[in-house]
Amino acid sequence: MNVFGVTGWKNAGKTGLMERLVAEITARGFTVSTVKHAHHAFDVDQKGRDSYRHRAAGAHEVMLASGKRVAQMTELRETPEPKLAELLARLSPVDLVLIEGYKREAHPKIEAFRQEAGHALIAPGDPSIRAVAADVSLDLDRPVFDLDDTVAIADFILREVGLLATHAPEATGLRPPPLKNDCFALPPGVNWTPVDEALAELKERLRVVVGQEEVPLADAAGRVLAEDLVAKRSNPPLPNTAVDGYGFSGGVPEGEAQFPLIDGRAAAGIPYQGRVPEGAAIRVLTGAALPDGVDTVVLEEDCAIGADQIAFHGPIKQGANTRKAGEDVAEGEVALPKGRVLTPADLALASAIGFGVLNVFQPLRVGVLSTGDELVEPGESAGPGQIFDANRPMLLSAIARFGYEAVDLGRVKDDRDGLRAQLDAAAERVDVILTSGGASAGDEDHVSALLRESGALAEWRIALKPGRPLALGVWNGVPVFGLPGNPVAAFVCTLIFARPSLSKMAGSGWVEPLGFDLPAAFSKRKKPGRREFLRARMRNGRAEVFKSEGSGRVSGLSWAEGLVELGDEGHEIVEGDLVRFYPYGSFGL
Ligand SMILES: Nc1nc2c(c(=O)[nH]1)N[C@H]1C(S)=C(S)[C@@H](COP(=O)(O)OP(=O)(O)OC[C@H]3O[C@@H](n4cnc5c(N)ncnc54)[C@H](O)[C@@H]3O)O[C@H]1N2
Numbered sequence: 208m209n210v211f212g213v214t215g216w217k218n219a220g221k222t223g224l225m226e227r228l229v230a231e232i233t234a235r236g237f238t239v240s241t242v243k244h245a246h247h248a249f250d251v252d253q254k255g256r257d258s259y260r261h262r263a264a265g266a267h268e269v270m271l272a273s274g275k276r277v278a279q280m281t282e283l284r285e286t287p288e289p290k291l292a293e294l295l296a297r298l299s300p301v302d303l304v305l306i307e308g309y310k311r312e313a314h315p316k317i318e319a320f321r322q323e324a325g326h327a328l329i330a331p332g333d334p335s336i337r338a339v340a341a342d343v344s345l346d347l348d349r350p351v352f353d354l355d356d357t358v359a360i361a362d363f364i365l366r367e368v369g370l371l372a373t374h375a376p377e378a379t380g381l382r383p384p385p386l387k388n389d390c391f392a393l394p395p396g397v398n399w400t401p402v403d404e405a406l407a408e409l410k411e412r413l414r415v416v417v418g419q420e421e422v423p424l425a426d427a428a429g430r431v432l433a434e435d436l437v438a439k440r441s442n443p444p445l446p447n448t449a450v451d452g453y454g455f456s457g458g459v460p461e462g463e464a465q466f467p468l469i470d471g472r473a474a475a476g477i478p479y480q481g482r483v484p485e486g487a488a489i490r491v492l493t494g495a496a497l498p499d500g501v502d503t504v505v506l507e508e509d510c511a512i513g514a515d516q517i518a519f520h521g522p523i524k525q526g527a528n529t530r531k532a533g534e535d536v537a538e539g540e541v542a543l544p545k546g547r548v549l550t551p552a553d554l555a556l557a558s559a560i561g562f563g564v565l566n567v568f569q570p571l572r573v574g575v576l577s578t579g580d581e582l583v584e585p586g587e588s589a590g591p592g593q594i595f596d597a598n599r600p601m602l603l604s605a606i607a608r609f610g611y612e613a614v615d616l617g618r619v620k621d622d623r624d625g626l627r628a629q630l631d632a633a634a635e636r637v638d639v640i641l642t643s644g645g646a647s648a649g650d651e652d653h654v655s656a657l658l659r660e661s662g663a664l665a666e667w668r669i670a671l672k673p674g675r676p677l678a679l680g681v682w683n684g685v686p687v688f689g690l691p692g693n694p695v696a697a698f699v700c701t702l703i704f705a706r707p708s709l710s711k712m713a714g715s716g717w718v719e720p721l722g723f724d725l726p727a728a729f730s731k732r733k734k735p736g737r738r739e740f741l742r743a744r745m746r747n748g749r750a751e752v753f754k755s756e757g758s759g760r761v762s763g764l765s766w767a768e769g770l771v772e773l774g775d776e777g778h779e780i781v782e783g784d785l786v787r788f789y790p791y792g793s794f795g796l
C-alpha cells in the first residue's frame with residue numbers, strides 16, 4: 208500500500224495539513240485512509256455508553272456498527288502497542304494511507320513547520336523527510352512548500368508514491384520537478400573549462416526530467432526501462448527437452464541399451480500427465496516439459512525405433528539433452544536494469560519472463576531552434592547575404608537517431624522579444640531545448656543574452672575546438688543547450704555534451720562513446736590547453752582527417768565517418784602514431 212507521513216512538532220500544523228490533503232487527494236478520485244499516533248490514554252468512547260460498558264466488563268474487542276459506520280476498538284491491556292506495519296495491515300486496501308505522527312518510523316514524510324511554534328526543523332537530521340511544508344521560506348536540500356499550498360503538496364506526495372502517473376487527469380505521467388535554475392552555474396572564477404570538467408559538471412547536475420508510462424511490449428523497442436525488470440517467471444518455467452527424442456530416467460553406461468516405450472508422448476504445451484516408470488522411455492518433442500520420471504533424453508536420430516521399444520548406444524549422461532527450469536533466468540532475478548534502452552533481444556527476454564506491458568520513461572522531447580537573421584529555409588530562395596539553415600535538419604535527425612522525440616521549433620530572427628516568446632512557447636512543449644547560433648557574446652548573440660537575463664545562464668567557454676562557446680541555461684525549468692552557430696561546432700558540441708546529457712535526462716544514464724586507437728594517416732602539431740576534435744574516417748586501417756579544420760565547412764562533416772580526438776595536452780603527431788577514433792556510430796548516429 209502507498210504510505211506517506213505528515214510529521215512535525217506540536218503546533219506545526221500537522222492536523223490541518225492532513226485534513227487539507229485528505230480533502231484534496233480524495234477530490235482527485237483516490238481513496239485515502241489515515242493513521243494517527245495519539246498520546247497514551249486517548250479514548251474515542253464515553254463513559255456510560257453501551258460500548259464503554261462492554262469494554263469495562265473486560266471485552267478484548269468491541270465492535271460498534273450501524274448503517275453509516277463501523278468502529279472497532281481493541282483494548283491492549285498488557286499487550287505492547289502494535290507496530291505501524293501491523294496497523295497498516297489491518298486497513299482495507301486504498302490508494303494512499305496518510306500517517307500523522309510516527310516520527311521515528313522510516314516511511315517517507317513531509318514535515319509541517321511553523322516558525323512561531325519555536326521548534327527546530329526535524330528535516331536536516333532525518334532523511335525520511337522528503338519535503339517540508341512551512342510558513343516561512345527555508346534554505347534546504349529538499350523541496351520546501353508553502354504550508355497552505357495543498358495542491359502542490361498533494362502533487363508532490365502523489366508523485367513520490369507513484370500515483371500521479373496512473374491517475375493524473377491530464378495523463379501526463381509521473382513528472383519530476385523541473386531542474387533548478389542554477390543547475391548549470393559554473394564554479395565562480397572559472398573561465399576556460401576543460402572538456403572533462405564540463406562533462407563531469409553536467410553528469411553530476413542533470414537528472415531524469417521525464418515521467419513514466421506503461422507501453423505494450425511490442426511498442427517498447429528503443430524505450431528506456433523505468434524500473435528493474437524482475438522476472439515474474441523462470442525461463443524456462445519447467446525442465447524440458449532440448450531435442451526431439453525419447454525420455455527416461457538416469458544415465459546409460461557405454462554399450463547397447465534398450466528401453467520399452469510407453470504409450471503417449473509429451474509435446475511443447477501438451478504435457479504428459481502420468482508418470483514414466485523406471486526403466487521405460489516415452490516419446491518427447493522439443494520444448495516439452497519433462498514428464499514425471501524423466502530426466503534424460505536421447506536424440507531420435509541416435510535410436511533404432513521399434514513398435515514398442517527403442518535401442519541405442521550408450522553412454523548417455525544423466526540430464527543429457529534437457530534444460531533445467533530457470534537455467535536461463537530464475538524467477539525474481541533482475542533480468543534487465545532500470546535505464547536500459549530496450550533492444551529487440553530485450554523484448555524477447557521480457558516476454559520470456561512474463562511481461563506484456565513495460566514501465567518505461569516517457570520519450571524525451573527535444574526541441575531544436577535555429578537563430579539568426581541570415582538564415583532561410585532549405586530550398587527557399589536566398590539573397591546574397593543569406594544562408595540556408597543547415598543546423599536544424601542536422602540536429603533534428605541526430606536527436607531522432609539518439610532515440611528521442613525531435614521537435615522542430617523552427618527559426619527565429621536575431622530579435623530578443625521574438626526569441627523570448629519562442630522559448631516561452633517551447634518550454635511548454637519540450638523537455639530540453641537545443642538552439643544554435645547566438646551563443647557567444649557578440650551584439651547579436653541573443654541566446655546567451657536572454658539566458659543571462661533570466662538569471663540562469665552559464666556561458667561555458669570550453670577548452671575545445673571546435674565548439675568553444677556553449678551557453679547552458681534553464682528557461683522556465685527547461686534546460687537549454689545554446690550551441691554555437693558554426694555547424695561543425697554545433698555538431699561536435701551535440702555529440703560530446705548534449706548526447707550524454709540527454710541520455711541522463713531521458714532516464715538511460717550518462718553515456719560515453721566507445722572509441723579505439725588507430726594509426727594516424729596525417730601529421731599535425733597541436734598546442735596544449737584545449738581538446739580538439741577532427742573530422743575523420745578510417746581507411747586501410749588508418750585515420751584520415753579532413754583537409755580543413757574550418758568550423759563552417761559542412762562538407763567535412765559529411766565527408767567524415769567519425770571524429771579523432773586529440774587530448775588537452777600538446778601533441779606532435781606524425782603519421783603512424785596512434786590516435787583515438789570515435790566512429791559516428793559510437794555516438795548513436
Ligand atoms: N569575438 C569573438 N567572436 C567569436 C568567438 C569568440 O570567442 N569571440 N567565437 C567564435 C566561435 S569559435 C564560434 S563557434 C562562433 C559561435 O558563435 P555563435 O554561436 O554566436 O553563432 P553565430 O555568430 O550566430 O553564428 C556563427 C556562424 O554560424 C552560422 N550559422 C548559424 N546558424 C546556422 C545554421 N542554422 N545553419 C548554418 N549556419 C549557421 C552563422 O551564419 C555564422 O557564420 O563565434 C565565433 N566568433
Ligand code: MOO
Nearest residue numbers: 673674675696758
Ligand atoms: O566553436 Mo568555434 O567553431 O571553435 O570555431
